Amino acid sequence: MKQLFVLCLTLGALPGFGETRQTPVAPIAPIALYTHFDQEPPDGVLEALHDELESIMAPMGLAFEWRSLDGVRGNEISVELAVLTFKGRCDTAGLSAHNAANPGALGWTHVSDGAILPFSDVDCDRIRTFVQKDLLFVRPPDREESFGRALARVVAHELYHIFANTSQHGSCGVGKAAYTVQELLGDDFQFEGRESQALRTSKAHGVQENATRTPTP
Numbered sequence: 663m664k665q666l667f668v669l670c671l672t673l674g675a676l677p678g679f680g681e682t683r684q685t686p687v688a689p690i691a692p693i694a695l696y697t698h699f700d701q702e703p704p705d706g707v708l709e710a711l712h713d714e715l716e717s718i719m720a721p722m723g724l725a726f727e728w729r730s731l732d733g734v735r736g737n738e739i740s741v742e743l744a745v746l747t748f749k750g751r752c753d754t755a756g757l758s759a760h761n762a763a764n765p766g767a768l769g770w771t772h773v774s775d776g777a778i779l780p781f782s783d784v785d786c787d788r789i790r791t792f793v794q795k796d797l798l799f800v801r802p803p804d805r806e807e808s809f810g811r812a813l814a815r816v817v818a819h820e821l822y823h824i825f826a827n828t829s830q831h832g833s834c835g836v837g838k839a840a841y842t843v844q845e846l847l848g849d850d851f852q853f854e855g856r857e858s859q860a861l862r863t864s865k866a867h868g869v870q871e872n873a874t875r876t877p878t879p
């Protein structure tokens with residue numbers, strides 16, 4: 663109960679944000695995504711990762727700004743944030759014609775004493791070995807885009823846990839507990855009803871809206 667009280671106090675203090683004389687806010691207040699890659703991905707993968715996450719999350723009114731964790735100086739300001747660590751190889755070179763049927767978790771979000779923390783890991787190696795045979799059927803110039811889209815769907819799933827503040831899963835869409843290769847590589851994969859609603863009414867969405875409405879001095 664004490665924790666809940668502290669959380670409510672923090673929320674109650676938020677409107678004050680609008681009264682301070684900060685620099686003018688942008689028309690949209692994005693959620694900061696701090697990233698660390700074990701191995702820097704090629705531009706084609708990175709671009710598809712950014713574009714696909716935007717297309718999955720925009721219908722829920724959530725916007726993101728990507729920042730490198732490696733360049734953090736400690737003076738950045740953001741209303742909400744999450745930290746994403748990408749493990750292994752996030753490229754499409756050297757694929758083999760064998761999909762791992764059960765590669766293990768493709769991504770996971772850290773939890774402490776039942777509280778969901780804004781830290782997620784995405785396992786590029788496992789996603790690669792899970793989809794690689796099918797990626798070989800994609801035209802070589804389109805492979806990085808397909809793989810980047812697959813990574814974005816795993817990222818969107820983990821961000822759902824963080825920003826909807828839940829460990830629950832849906833029965834279909836990006837919020838379901840396990841994905842097929844086709845769902846990772848297909849043209850379109852979105853959140854469905856309940857999970858989509860949970861994100862629309864999330865604290866992160868409310869905080870983002872408040873910051874966006876802050877009048878400029």
Ligand SMILES: [Zn+2]
Nearest residue numbers: 819823831839
């Ligand atoms: Zn999950």
